[in-house]
Amino acid sequence: MVANPSLVLKKIDEIVFENQEAPTITEPTDVIVQVKKTGICGSDIHFYQHGKIGNYILTKPMVLGHESAGVVTEVGPGVKYLRVGDNVAIEPGVPSRFSDAYKSGRYNLCPHMRFAATPSTKDEPNPPGTLCKYFKSPEDFLVKLPDHVSLELGAMVEPLSVGVHACKIGKVKFGDTVAVFGAGPVGLLTAATAKTFGAAKVIIIDVFDNKLQMAKDIGVVTHTFNSKTDGDYNDLIKHFGGQPNVVLECTGADPCVGMGVNICAPGGTFxxxxxxxxxxxxxxxxxxxxxxxxYGSFRYGFGDYQDAVNIFDANYKNGKDKAPIDFERLITHRFKFDDAIKAYDLVRSGCGAVKCLIDGPE
Incomplete structure (x- = not known):
C-alpha cells in the first residue's frame, strides 16, 4: 500500500492526521496529482465547527480540503493533454456524466455531484478531500497552470472561479458600475473579476476597515465603504457617485441583502x-x-476554472512588478502540512486571515 497522509475531520471539533491508502488509476482518463498547496475555505470551518451546511451533514469522517493545486505524478492510458510533471489546479467537483444538468452544460447543478470535502447526502462514502499527498481526478477536471502562475495561485483558482461564475451569470461587462458586498476572499476575488471583465467602477462594502484597506492595496476596487461607520445606503450612493447597475452579494447577511437592493439602479442586476x-x-x-x-450563483460551471487560470495568466504576463492586481497579497498565512490543524484553528479563531494556505505532505 502506498501511504497517503491525509487531514481528516472525524467529527465536530476533532481533526486528526491519518495515513490512508493512496488512490490508483482505475479509468483510462484518471490522473494522480501530488497535492502541493491547499487553501482553507469558510465551508471547511463550518463543517469543523457545526458539522453541517444546509443539507450537507457530517455523519462520518472525511478528508478536508477542496482548494488545491499540485503536480501530476501518473496518468491513465487515455489521458491526452496532461503529462507527468505538469502543474495543475484541481477542480474539486465531478458530476454524473449521465445527469440532465451535465448534458445541458450546467453540471454544477448536478444532483449526483461528488464534491471534495463535502459530506455525501446518500448512504455512500464521503468524497475525498484534497488535503492529502495524492489525489485522483479525471483529466477534464484539471487545468494546467502556465509557467508564471504559481502553485499558490493555483490553489486560489477555486475561489476565483466562484467570482468568475457570478460575473458571467450577472453578465458583467465593460463600463458597468459594480458593488460587491463582503471583503472576504470570495468578495475580493469577485471584485477582481468584475474589474477584469471591464467594470468602470467597483465598490466593495464591508464592516472591517482592514479588509477594505486590503481591497485598495491589491488593486481590485475604485471605492470602498464601511457600512457600519460610513452611513446608510443613501450615503453609499453619494460616496459612489451614483447607483451601481450590478450588485454582487457575497455575504448572505440580512443587512447586506437589503442594502444591495436599495442601492441597485432601476433595471439593474442583483x-x-x-x-x-x-x-x-x-x-x-x-x-x-x-x-x-x-440571479443565484452556485460554485462554478463549464469553462470557469479555465477562465480563472486565464485571469491569473493575463495579470502576471509582464511579471509580478507590473501586475495590475496583487493577488498574492491575499495569502496572509502559510503553514506546513504538519501544522495543518493549527492552521484550521487559526482561521476558526477569526484572527483576520484572508487566505491561509497549507503545503502538501512531503
Missing part, C-alpha cells in the same frame, strides 16, 4: 453569491418597483 445560515428578509417591494433581475 447576483446572490453568499450563503446564509437562515432565511433572510428581502425588500420585495423595492425589488419589484425597480424591475431588478435576480
Amino acid at each position: 447576483i446572490q453569491v453568499g450563503n446564509a445560515a437562515a432565511p433572510v428578509k428581502f425588500p420585495i417591494t423595492q425589488f419589484a418597483m425597480k424591475e431588478l433581475t435576480l
Whole structure:
C-alpha cells in the first residue's frame, strides 16, 4: 500500500492526521496529482465547527480540503493533454456524466455531484478531500497552470472561479458600475473579476476597515465603504457617485441583502453569491418597483476554472512588478502540512486571515 497522509475531520471539533491508502488509476482518463498547496475555505470551518451546511451533514469522517493545486505524478492510458510533471489546479467537483444538468452544460447543478470535502447526502462514502499527498481526478477536471502562475495561485483558482461564475451569470461587462458586498476572499476575488471583465467602477462594502484597506492595496476596487461607520445606503450612493447597475452579494447577511437592493439602479442586476445560515428578509417591494433581475450563483460551471487560470495568466504576463492586481497579497498565512490543524484553528479563531494556505505532505 502506498501511504497517503491525509487531514481528516472525524467529527465536530476533532481533526486528526491519518495515513490512508493512496488512490490508483482505475479509468483510462484518471490522473494522480501530488497535492502541493491547499487553501482553507469558510465551508471547511463550518463543517469543523457545526458539522453541517444546509443539507450537507457530517455523519462520518472525511478528508478536508477542496482548494488545491499540485503536480501530476501518473496518468491513465487515455489521458491526452496532461503529462507527468505538469502543474495543475484541481477542480474539486465531478458530476454524473449521465445527469440532465451535465448534458445541458450546467453540471454544477448536478444532483449526483461528488464534491471534495463535502459530506455525501446518500448512504455512500464521503468524497475525498484534497488535503492529502495524492489525489485522483479525471483529466477534464484539471487545468494546467502556465509557467508564471504559481502553485499558490493555483490553489486560489477555486475561489476565483466562484467570482468568475457570478460575473458571467450577472453578465458583467465593460463600463458597468459594480458593488460587491463582503471583503472576504470570495468578495475580493469577485471584485477582481468584475474589474477584469471591464467594470468602470467597483465598490466593495464591508464592516472591517482592514479588509477594505486590503481591497485598495491589491488593486481590485475604485471605492470602498464601511457600512457600519460610513452611513446608510443613501450615503453609499453619494460616496459612489451614483447607483451601481450590478450588485454582487457575497455575504448572505440580512443587512447586506437589503442594502444591495436599495442601492441597485432601476433595471439593474442583483447576483446572490453568499450563503446564509437562515432565511433572510428581502425588500420585495423595492425589488419589484425597480424591475431588478435576480440571479443565484452556485460554485462554478463549464469553462470557469479555465477562465480563472486565464485571469491569473493575463495579470502576471509582464511579471509580478507590473501586475495590475496583487493577488498574492491575499495569502496572509502559510503553514506546513504538519501544522495543518493549527492552521484550521487559526482561521476558526477569526484572527483576520484572508487566505491561509497549507503545503502538501512531503
